[in-house]
Structure formats: structure tokens, C-alpha cells
Amino acid sequence: MSNNTITKHALINGLLTAVYVAFVGIFFHSVPLIFGRSPGTPDTVFVPIFMLSLFVFSAALCGALVLGKPTLWYLDGKKQEAVKLFMSTLGVLFVMAIVMFILVLIFN
16 A cells, blocks of 8 residues: 555545534534523533533544544554554644644634
8 A cells, every 4th residue: 555545544534533623613612602602591401411422422433533444454454554544644633733723822
């Protein structure tokens, strides 16, 4: 398997994970604007249920995006490629986290 293919898969996995995280972040940032919830309004039991459900879904989705293809490749006997893909995906996510950190510093 070529390094080009591994890089392409790593970029796709990293970008999809980052897009999902961005959508969740935008959603939580927009919740007060969408639902008009004032700070004194009491929480209901549905808020923690929703949060836990979102956490479980997020862990499963991000796990599938980051570990899915490397696991399949590893089980198919492509162990070196699987490790390279996993490490490359983590590298893409790390670079994106650094970019987000810099953007936070710039815009705050």
C-alpha cells in the first residue's frame, strides 16, 4: 500500500472527525440562542440523558473514524500500513488541534 493512500485515508478520517467535533461545538455554542434558555431556568432530567447519549455516540463515531480502517487493515495482515494510518490520523488531528488553539488565541 502506498504512502499516498495512507495519507489520503488519514486526512479523510481526521477531517471527518474534526468536522463532527466542530458541528457539536457549534451546536453547544448555539443552544442558548436556539432555545432561548435563561441562566436561572432549572435543568430537567433530559439534559444529562442527552449529554450522556451524545458522549456515547461521539465516542463510537470518533472511534470508528480513527480506528475503523486501521483495525480492518491490521486484521487483513497489513500491520505496518495499519499502524502508519493510525499514527497519521492522530497526526492530522494533532495539527488540527494546534490550529484551533492558535485560532482561539487570535480571536480571544
